[in-house]
Amino acid sequence: MIKALQILGCSSGFISQRLKKPHSGNGLSLISSKISYNSTPKPLSFRAIQMFSTQSQSNSDAPSSSSVAVHSAGNVHKIKFCQWCGGPAKHEIPDGEEKIRAICTLCGKIAYQNPKMVVGCLIEHDRKILLCKRNIEPSFGLWTLPAGYLEIGESAAEGAIRETWEEAGAEVEVISPFAQLDIPLIGQTYVIFLAKLKKPRFSPGPESSECCLFELDNIPFDSLAFSSIFVTLNLYIEDVKSGKVKFHYGTINKRLGTGPSDIRAFTLDYHLQV
Amino acid sequence: MIKALQILGCSSGFISQRLKKPHSGNGLSLISSKISYNSTPKPLSFRAIQMFSTQSQSNSDAPSSSSVAVHSAGNVHKIKFCQWCGGPAKHEIPDGEEKIRAICTLCGKIAYQNPKMVVGCLIEHDRKILLCKRNIEPSFGLWTLPAGYLEIGESAAEGAIRETWEEAGAEVEVISPFAQLDIPLIGQTYVIFLAKLKKPRFSPGPESSECCLFELDNIPFDSLAFSSIFVTLNLYIEDVKSGKVKFHYGTINKRLGTGPSDIRAFTLDYHLQV
Numbered sequence: 001m002i003k004a005l006q007i008l009g010c011s012s013g014f015i016s017q018r019l020k021k022p023h024s025g026n027g028l029s030l031i032s033s034k035i036s037y038n039s040t041p042k043p044l045s046f047r048a049i050q051m052f053s054t055q056s057q058s059n060s061d062a063p064s065s066s067s068v069a070v071h072s073a074g075n076v077h078k079i080k081f082c083q084w085c086g087g088p089a090k091h092e093i094p095d096g097e098e099k100i101r102a103i104c105t106l107c108g109k110i111a112y113q114n115p116k117m118v119v120g121c122l123i124e125h126d127r128k129i130l131l132c133k134r135n136i137e138p139s140f141g142l143w144t145l146p147a148g149y150l151e152i153g154e155s156a157a158e159g160a161i162r163e164t165w166e167e168a169g170a171e172v173e174v175i176s177p178f179a180q181l182d183i184p185l186i187g188q189t190y191v192i193f194l195a196k197l198k199k200p201r202f203s204p205g206p207e208s209s210e211c212c213l214f215e216l217d218n219i220p221f222d223s224l225a226f227s228s229i230f231v232t233l234n235l236y237i238e239d240v241k242s243g244k245v246k247f248h249y250g251t252i253n254k255r256l257g258t259g260p261s262d263i264r265a266f267t268l269d270y271h272l273q274v
Numbered sequence: 275m276i277k278a279l280q281i282l283g284c285s286s287g288f289i290s291q292r293l294k295k296p297h298s299g300n301g302l303s304l305i306s307s308k309i310s311y312n313s314t315p316k317p318l319s320f321r322a323i324q325m326f327s328t329q330s331q332s333n334s335d336a337p338s339s340s341s342v343a344v345h346s347a348g349n350v351h352k353i354k355f356c357q358w359c360g361g362p363a364k365h366e367i368p369d370g371e372e373k374i375r376a377i378c379t380l381c382g383k384i385a386y387q388n389p390k391m392v393v394g395c396l397i398e399h400d401r402k403i404l405l406c407k408r409n410i411e412p413s414f415g416l417w418t419l420p421a422g423y424l425e426i427g428e429s430a431a432e433g434a435i436r437e438t439w440e441e442a443g444a445e446v447e448v449i450s451p452f453a454q455l456d457i458p459l460i461g462q463t464y465v466i467f468l469a470k471l472k473k474p475r476f477s478p479g480p481e482s483s484e485c486c487l488f489e490l491d492n493i494p495f496d497s498l499a500f501s502s503i504f505v506t507l508n509l510y511i512e513d514v515k516s517g518k519v520k521f522h523y524g525t526i527n528k529r530l531g532t533g534p535s536d537i538r539a540f541t542l543d544y545h546l547q548v
Binding site: 074080084085114151154157174180185187269 | 352354355356357373385386423424425428448451456463465520525548
């Protein structure tokens with residue numbers, strides 16, 4: 001059974017509705033953090049919460065698309081050569097910087113590594129949500145939103161629409177930004193849009209074995225592929241129940257000592273809402 | 275003089291207040307687009323507008339931080355070697371994909387290129403905005419918000435706070451997400467947060483020659499460094515004047531045939547607000 005702890009006056013019901021669903025062996029806490037308050041001329045609606053659960057399930061947390069075969073969350077020492085001239089790399093802090101970079105010993109160029117954006121759609125149709133069962137690793141057989149890495153030359157909205165077409169065979173129209181969820185440990189940022197089907201048709205692409213519409217009360221929370229999807233769906237359900245769908249920013253910090261498959265082993269920090 | 279044209283029923287006053295400021299020789303139009311409408315259970319506040327101006331000024335549009343010395347907006351053919359094993363790269367479409375990638379002819383790894391996030395803060399203090407005059411190229415001598423590339427291992431909010439410290443010597447607290455602005459042509463996404471000074475102190479870092487608080491009516495729109503900053507500040511001023519500061523998503527598409535220094539030569543597409 002999930003246990004929820006809400007302290008420090010957090011007004012959020014986030015995750016609380018999940019308490020009614022059986023997640024055997026999981027403990028889950030909800031703690032408001034103290035990070036922010038409002039000094040803008042006009043009050044914004046936001047709050048800060050921190051969430052973590054105490055037990056994992058056998059899911060995987062990693063890139064949500066096969067479109068990135070080589071993913072490194074910033075291990076600079078894996079870069080051994082210059083991709084522009086082929087020269088051997090050294091690993092030093094460049095002048096005027098603070099972090100170790102891979103620097104070419106021949107041409108002097110620096111190979112910077114930066115977080116990647118994963119873009120996707122939260123598609124509602126007839127008060128149901130479209131999910132895809134993954135036909136690829138990681139998280140084979142588990143459910144996710146259609147999402148994948150943003151490509152150079154496209155906007156986040158365009159990328160989310162493309163990924164939805166590729167993974168769910170669905171033509172969608174982006175309605176609104178819904179969430180930005182950073183995952184610093186693996187160098188990813190999820191950017192999720194609310195979207196609607198242009199036509200009531202969808203079918204699994206090569207990366208999916210199945211695509212289904214789930215009622216909000218029947219979302220398979222025990223079989224989700226990634227922490228980011230777990231958070232996104234919970235925030236959405238909470239918003240729908242509260243009567244106002246908002247935009248959410250937050251950081252998913254994986255708990256130390258937990259594996260990538262432990263999709264509930266995280267804290268949600270810096271949760272801000274507009 | 276700027277000319278504004280507002281058609282298709284767009285309710286936005288975006289940019290309209292700029293009309294009162296002298297921008298000699300600039301023409302600027304505001305057109306609502308038809309991209310989106312709302313099908314979520316609870317209505318979201320958003321709108322879609324498309325904006326473009328018809329003349330440039332001598333500013334530069336490029337990475338807003340010196341922290342990325344080598345920036346390529348996705349020219350895969352510049353990747354000639356594998357950074358992991360040093361093998362020569364070939365440029366082909368991998369099986370199951372649609373885009374040309376750099377593939378190592380020895381180890382077979384694919385070097386994916388993805389857009390980078392530029393994170394920054396829009397800091398209000400006493401109804402003024404903190405801007406930094408750039409002490410580095412590109413856009414040397416022009417004004418910008420403190421912002422730079424997100425690093426692996428930090429969240430967007432943490433990155434924005436770090437960049438503000440580095441460029442403006444200011445300790446800030448993030449209040450709320452304010453804007454995500456994609457610039458597909460150069461493979462960048464700006465993520466801007468509203469923030470406040472923890473202490474009423476700031477001083478230019480090495481990348482800035484000057485830091486100043488500007489009243490909203492005195493922001494140097496004729497001397498801004500980047501299109502993204504131009505858009506961000508205009509959206510913010512409009513929000514303040516309308517009495518509600520919102521979250522904005524949009525795509526800055528540079529107009530064909532214009533140079534990177536033409537910071538007003540763009541359309542703002544897919545503008546959605548929450």
